[in-house]
Amino acid sequence: MALVPGSVCCSETVISADASTVPTTPDDSLNGGTDELDEESNGSRTTVTEDSDPESITSVSHVRSICCVGAGYVGGPTAAVIAYKNPRLRVTVVDKDERRIRRWNSQHLPIYEPGLAEIVRISRDGLRGDSTPASSDEATSEPQISTEGQQENAESNSTVASSDRKPNLFFSANVAKCIRESDIVIIAVNTPTKMRGSGAGSATDMTAFEAVAADVVQHARNGAIIVEKSTVPCRTAQMIQEMISVRRPSVHFEILSNPEFLAAGTAIQDLLHPDRVIIGSATTEKGQVAAETLAQVYAGWVNRSRIITTNIWSSELAKLVANSMLAQRLSSINSISAICEATGAEINEVSASIGMDSRVGDKFLRAGIGFGGSCFKKDVLSLVYLAESLGLKEVGAYWRQVVTMNEYQRNRFTSRVIKCLNNTLVGKKITLLGYAFKKNTSDTREAPALEIIKTLLDENPGEIAIFDPCCNPYVVESEIRQLQSLGPPALRDDGGAVKVYSDAYEACASSNAILIVTEFDEFRNSDPVSSPDQKSESAVSGQNIPTIAQEAMISKLSKPEESKNTASSPSIEDRLISQPDCAADCPDCQRENGRDIPARKLSEDIPKKQVDWERIAENMQTPKWLFDGRCIIETKKMTELGIRVESIGSSGDAF
Incomplete structure (x- = not known):
């Protein structure tokens, strides 16, 4: 049962700048910043202005598309697992770094995590059916998650398991377009330690985060849900609130804090079997509805007892403290x-x-x-x-x-x-x-x-x-x-x-x-032996253990629980769609072919x-x-x- 503490209330009116308790941003960072990505996370906050017209707000009770801004160690794996577990939901990862996007769309994934390559292949490229082919209606139906419950998603999983699975994970450098087309926008960019100016050596450098937040506020459709994944200082939500009130005072966005708790090396297992999912929102009715909307995305595979809702400030602080x-x-x-x-x-x-x-x-x-x-x-x-x-x-x-x-x-x-x-x-x-x-x-x-x-x-x-x-x-x-x-x-x-x-x-x-x-x-x-700080089920590497791409492990990762495949059904490897061919001028392939040291394809488990x-x-x-x-x-x-x-x-x- 979700826990909703009410010790701090995020009202539906704009909070003045004087209410901020902690300097969180470098000077002039609203005007631009790098788009480097990261593997961390944190949250945000609710906003409605007095000029908002409730009748003009786009309904998000049915989520059809999610955009994740940031294709790094958090954004990439998180989006891949969300897409994998919600086969009728369209998930797009966007980043201004075209080289990084190119690698996500190729055989040369930019990061290595056990199990990530297989999850990406299934969601990005699709699977051939293991029994009857999908009907034309199934093949063209829109991805959708209903906030009314999980029945629709469970049925879609069953359908996909017995027919072709269509690709539903996409990578793009067209940031503005993908933000505009999404019901939920997740921000997962780098927030390193500030190295110059006020707070150097301790404060968080919010340059990249603010630049992306500005893009999201500018391009997101009215009524969209904005989710912070990046690890940010407590009360960063207020900065987002003020940005919206200045840039688009007539629209309404619900802003949620959804910090990640991923450990490098076990990120996929951490996503598939999380200890908890924290969703921070305003304590208003609209804020709690938005939190429930995001909770339904996770409820496709996470037990509801592990999905905890809190007020926005608690969620922001939880990641730093953890x-x-x-x-x-x-x-x-x-x-x-x-x-x-x-x-x-x-x-x-x-x-x-x-x-x-x-x-x-x-x-x-x-x-x-x-x-x-x-x-x-x-x-x-x-x-x-x-x-x-x-x-x-x-x-x-x-x-x-x-x-x-x-x-x-x-x-x-x-x-x-x-x-x-x-x-x-x-x-x-x-x-x-x-x-x-x-x-x-x-x-x-x-x-x-x-x-x-x-x-x-x-x-x-x-x-x-x-x-x-x-x-x-x-x-x-x-x-x-x-x-x-x-x-x-x-x-x-x-x-x-x-x-x-x-x-x-x-x-x-x-x-x-x-x-x-x-x-x-x-x-x-x-x-x-399993390290004391690792989940026992996540220890997928050991002496002479075959790669995760082998039959037993890929079956565990890629077959939905509802799948009723028999021994005569095609293997997962037979069902995998061929990966996209690299372009003739692919720099990764050229480096592999032109040097003594082979650059391992990180899409292959070793x-x-x-x-x-x-x-x-x-x-x-x-x-x-x-x-x-x-x-x-x-x-x-x-x-x-x-x-x-x-x-x-x-x-x-x-x-």
Whole structure:
């Protein structure tokens, strides 16, 4: 049953600018901004002006089309799953970055997430029927979700399962047109930390968000529902309210906050099986109707008990607090890992012990080199800025220490590497296994690896080798090349020390030290286990597990529960429509064909197979060092191979 707290009321009249409690936008940001995308989310607010004519408002009781503005780590997967689960609903993802849109429409998806490629293929390209073909009426019927209930959607799922499934997921660079044609417009663009001006280093940079919000307000049809997915500061809805009152005072939009809670590497499972879906709205009747309209979209596959409605401000703040609390746990356990290294205690044993306390729990108690990604650091700093803006300096200082602890942990790890190698890396080869900030994702934003590389380069090493099983080598090279603007060339091709490999054994050959930077199961020397901060059902990668595109997994992901296929029915792979051919001048294909390093097609899931550490050990330089930054290595097994192991939270051989 939905919960609708009423502690804060969003009235149906325009709220004055004086009511804002927190500065949320950079100067002049209404006039433009970048359209970079992201993987985060948050909410907005209700609006009706005194000039609105209720009779002119377009009805949204029947949702036929959704437009998601932002084709990044949140917008792309979210839209794909909504389209997949609502086959009669038209879902369009728009972005001004034509290169990104081109990749979503090709075999080269711009991001990697387990299961994403299959979801996109089914929704974007359709499926051939597994029994009788669809009737002409079914083939031409408009996508629709009824707010009266789920019966219509369930019937459509049953129909689609037994006939051709028509494509209902589209990607376009025509932003204005797609916004105009949609009943619900979702904003899912990047909101990074502001780096210049007032609030630099803590405040949220709302440039891209404001630019997109302005486009939505300008082009959306009267009566449309605007949904914030981007993570924004609390009370951002008021900014949207004021924008509408200035730009289109005679129209009515309901604005909802629908924060995402996706974890990189498990985003598809998080969308298919969410812990909760939060929808914030005005506490007015119109606001609650809008919230129920969006709830019906999710109700096609999410249990109603997990769909929670709140007031708009609670929903906006929930995402910042959730990420800050998770980041706090990681920084807390990392602080204890330093004590373990100094005393001889083992961090994994300490974590397991305290994790069994039901009041604490075992999630997010895995020590490592610090959290990364686009969310944790940014959201903690946003919470810091909010507290400081409200005059709560002690609260701000408390949360800022979480970020400080995270940076300390990363720097401590790098210093340990240099110390063990006799305080010099000159002429030595250092190998980094992993570049993405966590396993099973190609997301490299705020990845600790980049800061580690910067520090190691200052020591003038002979070579810094990088291997990541999910990241496109060209993406990694591009990010490393950006370091060159700050100093001498970094990449080997440009005269520097960094080289990106597509093979783990080549990357490790003749290495003096190997650093495990990302907790990929491929790098373990024991059977992989589900991390305490991962859902057990989402662990789709392990030793020799086939790709998610194989029959068993694709069937699990793509067959609706109502499907009654028999053993004689065509397999899902037989029913998949061929992917669109790339253009002759496709830059991704050209890079693959013209370089030694193959750029993996991120639309293909990669088989997971653990590396052979005995083979790696045979080809390392002596003494052989392994620095486990993710606590995934069994030290005893490595010692038998002649490898000296230094692990986070363990005293190791050097202490």
